[in-house]
Amino acid sequence: MDASLVDWSRAQFALTAIYHWLFVPLTLGLSFIIAFMESIYVKTGKEEWKRITKFWMALFGINFAIGVATGIILEFEFGTNWSNYSWFVGDIFGAPLAVEGIMAFFLESTFIAVMFFGWNKVSKRFHLISTWLVAIGANLSALWILVANAWMQSPVGMQFNPETARNEMINFWEVLFSPVAINKFLHTVTSGYVLSSVFVLGVSSWYLLRKRHELMAQKSIIVASVFGLIMSLFLVLTGDGSARLMARHQPMKFAAMENLYEGQTNAPLVAFGILSGEKNEHQKEDFLMKIEIPDFLSYMAFLDANAYVPGIKDLIHGNQERNIISAEEKISRVNRPSKP
Amino acid sequence: METFLGIDYPTLWFLVVGALFSGYAILDGFDLGAGAWHLFFRKEESRRIALNAIGPVWDGNEVWLVIGGGALFAGFPILYAAMFSAMYIPFMLFLAFLIFRAVSIEFRSKEPMPWWRMLWDICYCISSAMLGFLLGVVLGNILQGIAIGPDFEYKGSWLQFINPYAVMVGLTTLSLFMVHGAIYLAMKTEGRLFIKITLLLKRAILFFVVVFVITTILTLLFIPHLSDHLLSNPLLLVIPLLAFLSIANIPRLVSKQKYRYAFFFSALTMSLLLILVAVELYPVLLLSTINPAYSITVHNSASSVKSLKIMLLFVLIGAPMVGIYTLFVYRTFRGKVKLDETSY
Numbered sequence: 001m002d003a004s005l006v007d008w009s010r011a012q013f014a015l016t017a018i019y020h021w022l023f024v025p026l027t028l029g030l031s032f033i034i035a036f037m038e039s040i041y042v043k044t045g046k047e048e049w050k051r052i053t054k055f056w057m058a059l060f061g062i063n064f065a066i067g068v069a070t071g072i073i074l075e076f077e078f079g080t081n082w083s084n085y086s087w088f089v090g091d092i093f094g095a096p097l098a099v100e101g102i103m104a105f106f107l108e109s110t111f112i113a114v115m116f117f118g119w120n121k122v123s124k125r126f127h128l129i130s131t132w133l134v135a136i137g138a139n140l141s142a143l144w145i146l147v148a149n150a151w152m153q154s155p156v157g158m159q160f161n162p163e164t165a166r167n168e169m170i171n172f173w174e175v176l177f178s179p180v181a182i183n184k185f186l187h188t189v190t191s192g193y194v195l196s197s198v199f200v201l202g203v204s205s206w207y208l209l210r211k212r213h214e215l216m217a218q219k220s221i222i223v224a225s226v227f228g229l230i231m232s233l234f235l236v237l238t239g240d241g242s243a244r245l246m247a248r249h250q251p252m253k254f255a256a257m258e259n260l261y262e263g264q265t266n267a268p269l270v271a272f273g274i275l276s277g278e279k280n281e282h283q284k285e286d287f288l289m290k291i292e293i294p295d296f297l298s299y300m301a302f303l304d305a306n307a308y309v310p311g312i313k314d315l316i317h318g319n320q321e322r323n324i325i326s327a328e329e330k331i332s333r334v335n336r337p338s339k340p
Numbered sequence: 341m342e343t344f345l346g347i348d349y350p351t352l353w354f355l356v357v358g359a360l361f362s363g364y365a366i367l368d369g370f371d372l373g374a375g376a377w378h379l380f381f382r383k384e385e386s387r388r389i390a391l392n393a394i395g396p397v398w399d400g401n402e403v404w405l406v407i408g409g410g411a412l413f414a415g416f417p418i419l420y421a422a423m424f425s426a427m428y429i430p431f432m433l434f435l436a437f438l439i440f441r442a443v444s445i446e447f448r449s450k451e452p453m454p455w456w457r458m459l460w461d462i463c464y465c466i467s468s469a470m471l472g473f474l475l476g477v478v479l480g481n482i483l484q485g486i487a488i489g490p491d492f493e494y495k496g497s498w499l500q501f502i503n504p505y506a507v508m509v510g511l512t513t514l515s516l517f518m519v520h521g522a523i524y525l526a527m528k529t530e531g532r533l534f535i536k537i538t539l540l541l542k543r544a545i546l547f548f549v550v551v552f553v554i555t556t557i558l559t560l561l562f563i564p565h566l567s568d569h570l571l572s573n574p575l576l577l578v579i580p581l582l583a584f585l586s587i588a589n590i591p592r593l594v595s596k597q598k599y600r601y602a603f604f605f606s607a608l609t610m611s612l613l614l615i616l617v618a619v620e621l622y623p624v625l626l627l628s629t630i631n632p633a634y635s636i637t638v639h640n641s642a643s644s645v646k647s648l649k650i651m652l653l654f655v656l657i658g659a660p661m662v663g664i665y666t667l668f669v670y671r672t673f674r675g676k677v678k679l680d681e682t683s684y
Contacts, residue, residue, distance in 0.1 A: 061446075062446060064399075065399060065442050065445075065446050066442070068399060068402060068403065068406070068442070069438060069439050069442045069443075071406060072402070072405060072406050072409070072435065072438060073435045073438075073439075075406060075409050075410065075413070076409060076424060076431055076435060078413065078420075078424075079413065079420045079421060079423070079424025079425065079431075080424045080425060080427075080428045080431055080432065083420075083421035083422065083424060083425035084421065086413060086417050086420050086421040086424075087417055087418055087421040089417075090413055090414065090416075090417020090418070090420060090421070090643060091414075091417060091643040091644050091647050092647065093413075094410065094413040094414025094415070094417055094420075094643065094647075095414045095643075095647050095650060095651055097410040097413060097414060098407070098410040098411045098413070098414035098415070098651050098654075099651060099654045099658075100410065101403070101406055101407030101410045101411070102407060102654055102655055102658035102659065102662065103654060103657075103658050105403055105406060105407065106400075106403060106407065106658075106662045106665075106666075107661075107662075107665070109399055109400040109402075109403040110400045110403075110662075110665055110666055110669050111665070111669070112399065112400070113396035113397055113399070113400055113669050113672075113673065114396075114669060114672060116396065116682060117395060117396035117673065117682050117683075118396075118672060118673075119682055120680060120682070121672050121673065122672055166417075168643075168644040168646070168647070169643075169644055169646050169647040169650070170646070172646070172647070172650040
C-alpha cells in the first residue's frame with residue numbers, strides 16, 4: 001500500500017482526535033461544576049446563582065456540540081480509515097462503544113435538552129435533576145470509551161482466532177474491570193475536573209481584572225477552587241498509579257517516555273533534561289544535559305529503589321540475565337502457524 | 341448455532357441495529373427535513389421559529405446515529421470495515437455536512453448582522469438537505485450491492501457510489517424527510533408561517549409520491565433480486581402493502597389537519613420502508629456485485645456470540661430506559677414554539 005496514504009489517514013485521524021479532545025475533557029468537569037452551582041441556586045433560591053449557572057452552561061453547550069460532532073467522525077473513521085483494525089478488534093473494541101451509547105450517551109444528550117431549553121417548562125427540582133443526569137451521563141460515557149481505550153493498551157479477556165484472523169471476546173468483565181481501564185477512567189475524569197476548574201478560574205479571574213461581572217466571577221471562583229483543589233489530590237494519586245501500571249504492562253512505552261536506553265537498577269529520574277537532537281548508531285538520542293534524582297525512577301515505577309527498570313535496549317534485544325525476551329522472539333511467538 | 345427465543349444471536353443484533361437506524365431516520369429525519377425547508381422561509385422571525393422548533397432535540401436525535409454506528413461496529417465489525425471503506429467519499433461528505441450543520445445552528449444566533457445570519461442560514465439549509473440526500477445515496481448503494489471481492493475487500497472505484505439509481509433513492513429519502521419535517525413544523529408553528537408550511541407540505545407530498553413511484557419501478561425493473569423474497573413468500577407482501585397504505589394516509593390526514601397523526605404515519609412509513617429493505621436483503625447485509633458468494637451476510641460478519649450476548653443484555657436493560665426518558669423529554673417540549681431568552 002502507498003505509504004503516503006497511511007500517513008494521510010493518520011494525519012486525518014490525529015486531527016479529529018485532537019479536536020475531539022480539546023473540547024470533551026472540559027465537559028467532563030464543567031458539567032459537575034454547573035450541577036454544583038445549580039444545586040446552590042435551588043437550595044438558596046438566589047437568582048444570581050441561576051445567572052451564574054446559565055453563564056457556564058452556555059460555554060458547556062458549545063463544547064458539548066463540538067464534542068458530539070467530532071465524536072461521530074472519530075467513530076466513523078475507525079471504519080473509513082482503519083477498516084482492518086475494525087475487522088481485527090471489532091468483537092471486543094466495539095462492545096464498550098455500543099454499550100456507551102445505550103447506557104450513557106443517550107442519557108446525557110436527552111437531558112441536555114431539558115437543561116438548556118427547559119428552564120421555563122419544568123420545575124426547578126426537575127431541572128436540577130436533569131443537570132445532574134447530564135453530568136453523570138457525560139462521565140459514564142467517558143468510562144465506556146476509556147474501557148475501549150484501555151483494552152488497546154492492555155488487551156485482556158480475549159483470544160486470537162487464527163481461523164477468522166480476529167480477536168474474540170472471552171470475558172467481558174475482565175475487559176471492563178481491567179486495572180488499566182479503571183485507572184485510565186479515574187485519571188482521565190480527574191484530569192477533566194482539574195482542567196474545568198482551571199478554566200472557570202481563568203475566565204473568572206479575567207473578569208475580575210477587567211472589573212466586569214465581579215460578583216459572578218467571585219462566586220464561580222469559590223466553587224471551582226474547592227472542586228479543583230480536592231480533585232487535584234486525586235489526580236496526583238491516579239497519575240502515579242497510571243505510570244506504575246504502564247511500567248508493568250507497557251515497559252517499552254515507559255522506557256521511551258523516560259528515554260531510558262540501558263536498563264538499570266536504582267534508576268534515576270531525569271527531572272530536567274535537554275536532548276541532543278542527534279541519534280547515535282543505536283538510534284539513541286543522548287541528553288545534552290540533565291538533572292537527575294537518584295533511585296527515584298525505580299522507586300516510582302516499582303516502589304523499590306533497588307528495582308530493575310528495563311531499558312529500550314533490553315526490550316528490543318532481550319536480556320537473559322533479567323529474563324527479558326527480545327522483540328523478535330515475542331513476534332515469533334505471536335505468529336503461530338495459521339490453518340490453511 | 342445458539343439461539344434465544346428461536347432466533348440466532350446475529351439476527352437478534354441485526355434487529356437491534358435495524359431498530360436503531362429506523363429510530364435515527366424517524367428522529368433526525370424530521371430535523372434534517374425541517375432544515376432543508378429553511379431557505380423557503382423569508383422572514384427572520386419565521387427562520388428563528390423553524391430553527392427553535394428543532395432546537396432542543398436535534399442534538400439528541402443525532403446521537404442515534406452515533407449509537408447506530410456503534411452497534412453496527414460492535415455487532416458486525418466486518419461489515420463496518422468493508423462498507424465504511426467502500427463508501428469513504430459519501431461518508432466523509434456526510435461528516436463534513438454534519439459539522440457545518442452543527443456549527444451553523446450554534447453560530448447563527450451569536451451575532452445580529454444580516455449577512456452573518458444569511459451565511460449560516462444557507463449553510464444550515466444546504467447541509468441539512470445534503471445529509472438526507474447522502475443517507476439515501478448510501479442506502480441506494482446497499483440496495484443494489486457494491487463491488488466486494490473475496491476477503492470482503494472493496495474492488496470498485498471511488499466514484500462508483502454516485503449512480504442514477506442511488507441518486508433516485510437519495511431524492512426519495514430527501515423528499516420523505518422533507519414531508520416528515522414539514523409535518524413536524526406544522527405541529528410547532530402558528531399564524532402565517534403555519535399556513536405557508538401547510539402549502540409547502542402539500543407540494544412536498546406530491547413530489548415524494550412521484551419520486552417514490554419512479555424509484556419503485558426502477559427497483560422492480562433493474563434490481564430483480566430485491567423482489568425475490570416477496571415473490572417466494574407472498575405473506576411478506578403485507579409489508580409493502582402496509583407501506584403504501586401508510587403513505588396514502590399522510591395526505592388524507594394532512595387535509596384533515598390532523599398533523600400529529602400524519603407525523604405518526606410518516607414515521608411509520610419510514611420504519612415500514614426500512615423493514616421492507618431488511619426483509620429483502622436478509623440474511624445478506626451487503627450484496628457483492630462481483631459474485632454473490634462474496635456477499636457480506638448477517639452470519640459471516642457477526643461478532644462472537646459471547647460478545648453479542650453481553651451487548652444484548654445491556655440493550656435489554658438500557659432500551660426501555662431510553663424509551664421512557666426520550667418520550668418524557670419530547671412531552672416536555674410539546675406544543676407551539678414560543679421564542680424566549682433560551683432560544684437560538
